[in-house]
Every structure is written in structure tokens, then in C-alpha cells.
Amino acid sequence: MTDASMPETSPSSKHTSSLLQQDVRTKKRNASEARFKAYGAIAIGIAILALVALMTSILANGSSAFRQTFISLDVYLDPAKLDKDGTRDPEAIAKVSTFGYAPLIKAAFDKEFEKPEIGLEGMKSSEAAKMISKEGPAELRRYVLENPDMIGETVRFDFLAGGRIDGYFKGRVTMESAERDKNVSPEQLQLADQLKAAGLLKTKFNWGFLTRADASENRPEAAGLGVAILGSFYMMIVVLVLALPIGVAASIYLEEFAPKNWFTDIIEVNISNLAAVPSIVFGILGLAIFINFAHLPQSAPIVGGLVLTLMTLPTIIIATRASLKAVPPSIRDAALGIGASKMQSVFHHVLPLAAPGILTGTIIGLAQALGETAPLLLIGMVAFVRDFPSAPPEGFFDPAAALPVQVYNWTQRSDPAFVERASGAIIVLLVFLLIMNAIAIILRRRFERRW
Amino acid sequence: MYDTLIPENAVDQKEIKINAEDVQVYYGDTHAIKDVSVKIEDKTVTAFIGPSGCGKSTFLRCLNRMNDTIDICRVEGKILLDGEDIYDKKVDPVQLRAKVGMVFQKPNPFPKSIYDNIAYGPRIHGLAKNKADLDVIVEKSLRRGAIWDEVKDRLDQPGTGLSGGQQQRLCIARAVATEPEVLLMDEPCSALDPIATAQVEELIDELRQDYSVVIVTHSMQQAARVSQKTAFFHLGNLVEFGETSQIFTNPVDPRTESYITGRIG
Numbered sequence: 001m002t003d004a005s006m007p008e009t010s011p012s013s014k015h016t017s018s019l020l021q022q023d024v025r026t027k028k029r030n031a032s033e034a035r036f037k038a039y040g041a042i043a044i045g046i047a048i049l050a051l052v053a054l055m056t057s058i059l060a061n062g063s064s065a066f067r068q069t070f071i072s073l074d075v076y077l078d079p080a081k082l083d084k085d086g087t088r089d090p091e092a093i094a095k096v097s098t099f100g101y102a103p104l105i106k107a108a109f110d111k112e113f114e115k116p117e118i119g120l121e122g123m124k125s126s127e128a129a130k131m132i133s134k135e136g137p138a139e140l141r142r143y144v145l146e147n148p149d150m151i152g153e154t155v156r157f158d159f160l161a162g163g164r165i166d167g168y169f170k171g172r173v174t175m176e177s178a179e180r181d182k183n184v185s186p187e188q189l190q191l192a193d194q195l196k197a198a199g200l201l202k203t204k205f206n207w208g209f210l211t212r213a214d215a216s217e218n219r220p221e222a223a224g225l226g227v228a229i230l231g232s233f234y235m236m237i238v239v240l241v242l243a244l245p246i247g248v249a250a251s252i253y254l255e256e257f258a259p260k261n262w263f264t265d266i267i268e269v270n271i272s273n274l275a276a277v278p279s280i281v282f283g284i285l286g287l288a289i290f291i292n293f294a295h296l297p298q299s300a301p302i303v304g305g306l307v308l309t310l311m312t313l314p315t316i317i318i319a320t321r322a323s324l325k326a327v328p329p330s331i332r333d334a335a336l337g338i339g340a341s342k343m344q345s346v347f348h349h350v351l352p353l354a355a356p357g358i359l360t361g362t363i364i365g366l367a368q369a370l371g372e373t374a375p376l377l378l379i380g381m382v383a384f385v386r387d388f389p390s391a392p393p394e395g396f397f398d399p400a401a402a403l404p405v406q407v408y409n410w411t412q413r414s415d416p417a418f419v420e421r422a423s424g425a426i427i428v429l430l431v432f433l434l435i436m437n438a439i440a441i442i443l444r445r446r447f448e449r450r451w
Numbered sequence: 452m453y454d455t456l457i458p459e460n461a462v463d464q465k466e467i468k469i470n471a472e473d474v475q476v477y478y479g480d481t482h483a484i485k486d487v488s489v490k491i492e493d494k495t496v497t498a499f500i501g502p503s504g505c506g507k508s509t510f511l512r513c514l515n516r517m518n519d520t521i522d523i524c525r526v527e528g529k530i531l532l533d534g535e536d537i538y539d540k541k542v543d544p545v546q547l548r549a550k551v552g553m554v555f556q557k558p559n560p561f562p563k564s565i566y567d568n569i570a571y572g573p574r575i576h577g578l579a580k581n582k583a584d585l586d587v588i589v590e591k592s593l594r595r596g597a598i599w600d601e602v603k604d605r606l607d608q609p610g611t612g613l614s615g616g617q618q619q620r621l622c623i624a625r626a627v628a629t630e631p632e633v634l635l636m637d638e639p640c641s642a643l644d645p646i647a648t649a650q651v652e653e654l655i656d657e658l659r660q661d662y663s664v665v666i667v668t669h670s671m672q673q674a675a676r677v678s679q680k681t682a683f684f685h686l687g688n689l690v691e692f693g694e695t696s697q698i699f700t701n702p703v704d705p706r707t708e709s710y711i712t713g714r715i716g
Binding site for chain 2: 328332
């Protein structure tokens, strides 16, 4: 293959041939170059195909998670049911449980059925009320508790439609499948069509997907990423605050100050090894140290953040050392030559020049940590969390979920509506990762443009 | 192996600035500098010449302890600056380097503005009390570096944007700004074209008024042009040291003669 293995030709024959004709050797070399280019193009093509396939599948499955079906009803907040004594005492109102609100929705359907275009032969309003998400009465109750003055009024409410009704408008549920489904009947679907025609049923952008907490197995329509986004955000803060200074300080020390001996060699090798340790091992470590030994709370962003910090440190250290190494030694010499101390030369000259590389490494480490699932499963972030963590710093110790774990969680659930939720969550995660990478690129450009 | 052949240097000495006695330098197991003793005078340009790898740059870097940054490098013997041993344990190399400035082979301005390049040294050594002081130092240094007229209108522009010769003069100005007593130059013109070289050489000659200048050069013509004293290094030994005119016209050692006539090196 190589030129060296070509048989020797006599020099005279080389010089007599015409330049207009390629000799055997040139042809061979050109052919091998063309082959190599083709391999490269094929490799790129496969990569692009894989990417396109991935994105299409995720977008096809997940984009519907951002749209949700709502049913608008005029609900009469009946004082006889919500506040029997008429005192408007918040405590008395609070005594009425979610079940006490279900009849209000039923009554609202009864009212709709009075209209000629809505209603089916033999369909009861209790049957129709089941089209509303089980979250509906709870939301109604929350509203009344916040606005007790509205009791006795009629309020227009946008209720979440049940998962099956929502699925009907997204093509997931059909009349045929509804016949075999105990959660929904074909009649309900017909009624849904009528409501849509009457403008009472609408499909809107689903802010709730981003702001709501997770919901239980049988109300997928109410499940959102709010807690997971907040939990991931808190963890990223912990990782950034801990991993960046520790990682940069460690790299500067190792690269610029530490003596080069067998001990630092071992440390160096082990940092590279740590970067290759499977992430679940960090989860076991976190479980043993932070939860069992230090007794930090389970499912808390602080523990997740600490574990992810351990995982991110090698990435940051390796990237930082590489960018420190890339600073030309002449800059260090220049600083030392005019009497700067080692530390001045590092902090005044080397570090600013290495900053873009350090930032990029850090953000890539953060992005890696954001997408990490396995270690979080072991420290309890997989728990079902309905309540939002409070504001920092207490919030770091409150239970929370994390974006990738939420994806994992939803893929475990049986209701088909969670398929779109999981894909939707992946889209959100990817968007966050893209934003972080974009920030890395922008910061890099900004810093490099200085000179 | 030629140690026995080294002749005694009979040069009359006036105002010795640096006195090196029996300096040995080892890189790991390699004995790079062998028994070098040299007396460098104040307000004089001393040139170190010799073939590649003969140790002249290594020896130069011993004079402001830049070799300290190389882990495996070990220096023995005595180097006295104004009678004080710079390799004494009590000496802080940072303080020493403020006294003994250095200009490197490749121009290496900081990727900052021209002003900041010059002002950096005075700032970290606390030479200026306020901005006005600093402005004065910057202008004075740039004038000393013979580059003031070219850059006075663009002090806020990056030093890396200058031409190679300007960059090197900027580096000289930067070294001068900290008011050193000795200026070490490690092949300062090797990356420059003939015109820039001529400018830098002229500058070196002017600097002689105030400093003791030690210059390492590959060009014998340059050594002859700018220096008053010349030291010839060969294979880690100081072969001959004396008046430049004497070295180039009437060398004592046969190796020096071979080198300057182009037979070795």
C-alpha cells in the first residue's frame, strides 16, 4: 500500500514519461485518496442519517406533548355545596374535599346538555364528567380556596380533558380502540366531537407540561416537568459552584505548580481513570457517603449535585489542563522574565488565555451532568415528587426530580399517553443542552475576540 | 574533555557586574555547562557565541535563574551579582529577575495592549504611584526601546498586532520598564529581518550607556558589530573570553579560530 513498498523504477524512465499522462504510481495514489474521501463521506452520511432518524422519532413522538386538549365549561360555584353555612369561613370551605366538587362539573354538563346541538341519546352527565381529567375537581377546589368570594358565581373554566380524550384528538385513541377500553367509551368520543364543534373543546399550547409537577399513573394529562426542571436547575447550580473552582484550582496546581514526580503521575493517571468510571459507580459512592454517612436527605438536589460534581470534576480538570497546556510557554517566560512571580504569571497571563477552553470544558461537563441518569437513581431522585422544592438555599435539601430521571420514570408507565410525555421531556432536555452548548460557543467567541 | 586546554583569560576587569565562578549545569544526567567562569562588566555589551547546543543560552538563563523553571535542571558553582550569590538560598528568583531582565529569542508580547505590555512590570513591582507616573514610565521605556514614534498613537492596540521587529523592540522596552541593571538577550534578532535586526542592534548599542547587556547570538557579524567583550562556548566549555576585537582578529585558542573562520559549528 505504501509508497515505500513500490518496486524501484529506474530514474531514467521516470523522467522520460509525459506529464500529460498519469503514470502507474500517480494513478494508484490518486485512487487511494479518492477511496479515502469516499469512506469519509460515507461515515459522515451514516452519522447524519442516524441523527435525522433520532430527531424525527423524538419530534414525531414528543411534539404532541406540547399541545393539550382543554374543555371549557361554565361552572356554577354552588354555595349549597361549597359553603353550607354561608359564612365564607376559609376553614369551613377547606372542609369540602375534592369529591364535593365533582357534582359541580356534572351540573355544568347538565347545563350544556340543555343546548340542542350537544348531548347524546341516553348519555348521562356523570358519564360526560368522566371526560374531564381527574385533576379537574382538584383544580376547581384550589381555585375556590384562593378566591372564596367567587362562591355563588358562575365561572368559565378550562378543564384538562382526560388522557383518552386528549389522545383521541392526537390520533392515539380511535372509536375501535375505545370500545375495548374501560377508561373511555365511543359515546364520550362522539360527545367530544360535538363539544369541539361547539367551540367548547380546544387544543392549546400546553404550558402545564413545563410548569406542572408530575402526576400519577392514571392522569397523564396533568403530568408536567416543573419539579424536574427546577431540580435539574438546582443540581446544575451545585455542580457549577463546586466543580468549577475545585476543578480549575486542581488543574492549575497540577499543571503549573506541582512537582513532576511519580506521585503526581499517579494522580494524573487516576484523573483520567475517573473520567472513565461508569456513572452508576458514582451513584453508589454518593449513596454511601452523602446519604448513609453524612445523612443528607434522599432525593435532594444537594446530594444529586454533589454526586454529579464528583462525576464532572475529571472532565473539567482534563479540559482545563489541556487549555493551560495550550498556552505558549513564551508567555510564561515573558512574565517570569520581567520579574512576575509564578502565581502572577499564571493568574495575569496564562489563565485569561486559557479561559475560553476552561469555560467550554466546564459547560460540556455541565451538559454531561444534566443528562446523567444512573447515579441519580441510586440516591433516590427517582421518587415520585409532587411538591415543588422551595427557594434556595432550603430548596437544595427538598426532594426534587431531575429531567433525565423523569424521562426514565415516564417510560416505565403503562398509559400510552406517557410515551408522548417522555419524548416531550427528551425534547426539553435536548433544548436545554443546545442552549448550554450555544452559551459555550458564544462565551468562547467573546473571550477569544479580545485580541 | 577539553577542560585542560582552557587558557587563563587575561582581560583587565573594571566594574564587574556579574562574576560567575566554576558554574556547572546538569540537565538530568547531561553535563551541559562545565566549569564556566566569566566576569561580565557593567555598561558593556558581552556577546556569547558558539555553535548550536554549546550551552550559551543555558548559561545565559542561569544568570537570572530562568533555569529554575526546568525541573531537571541543576546548577552548581557561584554566580555573583554585585558580590551577592544569586543562587543563595535566601535569594528570591522573582526579585532577582526584576534586576536582571530578559529578552527572548522569539518576540513574545502579552496579548494585551501596547500600553499594558509595558506597564505590567512597573505595576507588579510598584514602580508607579499613580496613572501619571505610569504614563511617564511607559513613554520613557518605549523611547528607550526606540519604538515610541511608531506606536505613540495606538497604545491601546494589541502588542501582538505589531510587526516582528516592532514586537521585539516592544519586548526590549518592556524589559527596560522594570529598570533592571542587567539585560539578558537570547538571540534577540534570530526571528527578525535585516532591517529590524539593524534597528535592534542600534538599540542594543544605546542601551549600553545604562545597562550591562549580555547577548547570545548565532551571528558572528552581529557579535562583532555590537559587543565589546565576546565569550566563545564550545561543547559546554567556555573556550575563550576576551575583547571582541581580539577574539575576532587574533584568537588564542585554535577552536575559536576554527569557529570564526567557519571550519566548525
